[in-house]
Amino acid sequence: MQNSGVDAIIRAFPRLLNGLEMTVQIAAISFILSVLFGFLLGVLMNLRYKPLTIVLRLLLDAFRLIHPIIWLFVLFYGLSYVFHLSTDGYVISIIVFTLWGSFEIGDLVRGYISSLPRHQFESSLALGLNRRQMYAYILLPQIVIRTTPSIVNLATRLIKTTSLVSLIGVQDMLKISQSIIQVTYYNNPTSMISFTMYLLLLLLYFMICFPLSLLSTFIEKKVSSL
Amino acid sequence: MHLTIRNLKKSFHSNVVLDDINLDIKQGEVTVIMGRSGCGKSTLLRCMNGLEQIDAGEIYLHDTLITKRGSNDAHWVDIRKRIGMVSQSYDLFPHMNVLKNMILGPMKVEKRSKKEAVQDAVRLLERVGLSDKITAYPRELSGGQKQRVAICRALCMHPEIILFDEVTAALDPAMVREVLDVIRSLQNQGLTLIVVTHEMEFAEKVADQIVFMDNGKIVEISTPRQFFYSPQTVEARRFLNLPIDDAILK
Ligand SMILES: Nc1ncnc2c1ncn2[C@@H]1O[C@H](COP(=O)(O)OP(=O)(O)OP(=O)(O)O)[C@@H](O)[C@H]1O
Ligand SMILES: [Mg+2]
Numbered sequence: 001m002q003n004s005g006v007d008a009i010i011r012a013f014p015r016l017l018n019g020l021e022m023t024v025q026i027a028a029i030s031f032i033l034s035v036l037f038g039f040l041l042g043v044l045m046n047l048r049y050k051p052l053t054i055v056l057r058l059l060l061d062a063f064r065l066i067h068p069i070i071w072l073f074v075l076f077y078g079l080s081y082v083f084h085l086s087t088d089g090y091v092i093s094i095i096v097f098t099l100w101g102s103f104e105i106g107d108l109v110r111g112y113i114s115s116l117p118r119h120q121f122e123s124s125l126a127l128g129l130n131r132r133q134m135y136a137y138i139l140l141p142q143i144v145i146r147t148t149p150s151i152v153n154l155a156t157r158l159i160k161t162t163s164l165v166s167l168i169g170v171q172d173m174l175k176i177s178q179s180i181i182q183v184t185y186y187n188n189p190t191s192m193i194s195f196t197m198y199l200l201l202l203l204l205y206f207m208i209c210f211p212l213s214l215l216s217t218f219i220e221k222k223v224s225s226l
Numbered sequence: 227m228h229l230t231i232r233n234l235k236k237s238f239h240s241n242v243v244l245d246d247i248n249l250d251i252k253q254g255e256v257t258v259i260m261g262r263s264g265c266g267k268s269t270l271l272r273c274m275n276g277l278e279q280i281d282a283g284e285i286y287l288h289d290t291l292i293t294k295r296g297s298n299d300a301h302w303v304d305i306r307k308r309i310g311m312v313s314q315s316y317d318l319f320p321h322m323n324v325l326k327n328m329i330l331g332p333m334k335v336e337k338r339s340k341k342e343a344v345q346d347a348v349r350l351l352e353r354v355g356l357s358d359k360i361t362a363y364p365r366e367l368s369g370g371q372k373q374r375v376a377i378c379r380a381l382c383m384h385p386e387i388i389l390f391d392e393v394t395a396a397l398d399p400a401m402v403r404e405v406l407d408v409i410r411s412l413q414n415q416g417l418t419l420i421v422v423t424h425e426m427e428f429a430e431k432v433a434d435q436i437v438f439m440d441n442g443k444i445v446e447i448s449t450p451r452q453f454f455y456s457p458q459t460v461e462a463r464r465f466l467n468l469p470i471d472d473a474i475l476k
Contacts, residue, residue, distance in 0.1 A: 122277060123317035128306040128335035128383065130299055137330060142321050 005193025008184040009200065012176075019176030020204060026093050026172065027159045033094075034101025034158075035151065041102055042109025042143070043135065056106070063103040069164045071096045076168045089170040097158060104154055108147050113139060145223055152216040156209040163205075177201055227286075228253040228418045229274065229387060234283035236269060243269050245442040247283070251387075256419045258429040258450075261439035262465065267422045268313075270439070271389045274420070275309045276302035287387075307335060310380035313391040316372045318364040318379070324351070325360050328379045336383065343382070350378040354408050370401030374408050387418040394425060430454055438462050 009016070045056050063071070076092050079085045116139065124134040166175035177197050184193045229251040236244040243266045251257050259267050272278040274285060276297070285293045292305050318327050328350070329343035351357050354374045364372055373393050380388055390409060394402040406428050412419060413432060423429060429436060429450060436453040438446040440461040446453065457463050463470050 117315065119313065119315040119317055120319065123311075123313070123319075125277060125302075126275060126306060126311040126313075126317075127331045127379070128303050129331070130303055133334055137334065138319055142319075145321060 003188070003190055003192050005181075005184055005191050005196045008180065008191070008193055009197060012180045015176050016173065016180065019171060019173035022090075022171055023159065023162050023173040024208070026090070026097065026165060026170070027155070027162050030094050030097035030101055030162075031155050031158055033098040034105055034154070037098065037102035038105025038151075039109055039140070039143075041106030042113060045106060045110040046113045060103045060107055063100050064107075068096055068100050068161055069167065071100070072164060072168050089165060089168040092168065093162070093165040093170055097162065100161075101154060101158060105147070105151060108150055109143055112143050112146050116142070149216050149220040149223060152212055152219060156212045156216075159208055159212075160205065173201065173204065227251065228255075228288065229420075230284075230286040231274075232284045232286075234270075234273065234285065235281045236266075236273060236278060237281055243442050244273070244280075247444055249437060249444065249447070251418060251420065252434070253418055254416050255434040256413055256421060256432050257435050257437060258433035259420065259422045259437045259439060260424070260429065260465070265439045266442045267439060268391050271311065271391050271420065271422060274387075274389060275306050275311055277311075303335065307383055308385055309387045309389065310383055310385035311389040311391070312373070312376045312380050312393050314393060314395045316364065316369065316396075317376045318367075318372055320364050323361050323363050324356070324367075324375050327364070327375065328382050331379065331383050346382055347378070350381055351375075353411075354378060368401060369397045370404045373397065373401075373405045377405070377408055377412075381412075385417070387420065388412070390419065390421040390423070392422050392424070394423065426454070438465065440465075 041056065045053060045060075047053075072092060075096060076087050076089060079092070080087045120138060121134065124138045129137065162172060163174045165172050166178065169175070177200075181193050181197050184191050227250050229249075231247055231249040234244055234247040235242070247270060249257075259270065261267055269278055273280050273293075276292075280293055283293070284291055287305065287308065292301075294301075318324075319330075322330070325344065325347055328347040329340065332338045332343040332346065333340060348357070348360065351360055354377070356371060356374060356378075359367060359371060359375070364375075367375065377388075377393070393409075394405050397405065402425065406425060409419065409421065410428075410432055421429075421433075431450075433450045436446075436448055436450055437444055438448075438453065438457075438459075438461070445459050446457060446462050448458070452458075453462065454466065457466060457468065460470055
């Protein structure tokens with residue numbers, strides 16, 4: 001029991017909670033912004049304005065094919081070396097995850113709009129709705145219903161992936177766990193704290209993501225009957 | 227004249243789909259448009275409410291030119307309030323129940339009060355025998371019921387003209403009748419109806435004039451009696467599977 005590291009974890013628990021808060025904060029802010037920008041992007045990608053479509057398509061692939069960790073490093077070091085800006089890992093993280101999430105959702109929304117039967121657009125117009133009303137009352141409500149399960153699923157992926165921000169020095173849950181481990185080892189080289197700590201981390205991530213996963217399944221069931 | 231079409235032309239790229247169309251439609255009459263698949267019937271209807279832009283010619287509603295070049299969206303919104311449309315693919319919005327489908331246009335386009343719009347919708351549904359479906363979603367309705375609701379939705383906007391594009395084409399034979407009966411019932415209300423259909427019996431009984439199209443052109447405009455019993459052109463006789471005698475061929 002002496003070597004399990006539980007006592008060290010209990011002592012450092014407030015710090016760990018701060019880390020948890022940081023993780024949730026980055027994920028939550030990025031998620032909310034992603035939903036807003038994602039819907040906007042989805043609509044823009046459907047405008048059939050060639051230059052815009054090409055640019056967005058390229059960016060979409062860039063964010064989907066290139067791992068977020070690369071984006072984090074490129075922006076984090078790039079901004080400071082190239083533009084001599086002082087870089088805040090927290091801000092960079094939110095930017096990268098917002099872009100990543102926005103393009104994921106944007107592509108989802110784009111795909112769904114283009115799969116909507118053409119007659120829905122036409123019957124909206126034939127009814128006398130203008131384009132803004134067509135989006136507001138006919139298209140967006142259906143897109144929201146259909147894409148919600150995937151969007152909730154994206155939220156869990158965001159939370160998992162935010163653990164990468166520890167690599168650019170953001171004091172998230174993972175980073176703080178690691179520094180607690182280090183300090184404990186330094187004082188007691190035979191401690192088993194690594195195992196205990198990562199086990200706890202596993203539980204914490206699971207506790208945040210599992211309810212979201214349940215929610216996603218639940219919504220999926222609801223939606224499929226519509 | 228309620229609707230007048232003069233020298234209308236429409237092509238998709240190099241494919242001429244409507245070629246010099248001239249047509250007069252009188253107020254309160256039923257015009258039935260017939261012709262083979264691909265001859266341009268739907269496109270002609272879609273030109274009348276601005277879903278397609280025409281390349282040349284004019285369309286007048288009463289005496290007002292409605293196809294001015296460069297007309298903006300707002301112009302067509304005004305026209306579409308007066309010229310309703312119901313088409314073959316079930317047009318109802320799947321995420322709204324019957325009532326919501328019906329009151330959307332009156333409330334958002336015509337800015338009428340919800341109470342008024344609901345009253346109107348209830349009255350119309352009663353007339354087509356669908357009062358009990360008012361809170362049903364489109365997926366819970368049969369094809370015939372959906373089309374009757376779609377017709378009521380168009381009526382909610384109090385149009386002067388309604389365009390019907392093969393509204394019974396996707397229906398089981400048993401349901402065709404109930405939908406056609408609703409269209410017939412509109413005939414005596416001063417509405418002007420333009421109906422694309424393959425239902426010969428309906429056309430014969432209901433139409434004031436039959437417009438027969440072939441390959442983007444109107445080749446025959448006549449009364450039902452004349453069209454079905456002594457069509458004047460080879461194309462129409464072929465369409466109706468009538469013998470083509472030598473007199474006509476000359
Ligand atoms: N958006 C479009 N782009 C290109 N060609 C089109 C388009 N819409 C229609 N066409 C062409 O125009 C011609 C007439 O089509 P239209 O739908 O008006 O025929 P229709 O008489 O309604 O046929 P149906 O009885 O099958 O409904 C067809 O050759 C069709 O391929
Ligand atoms: Mg057609």
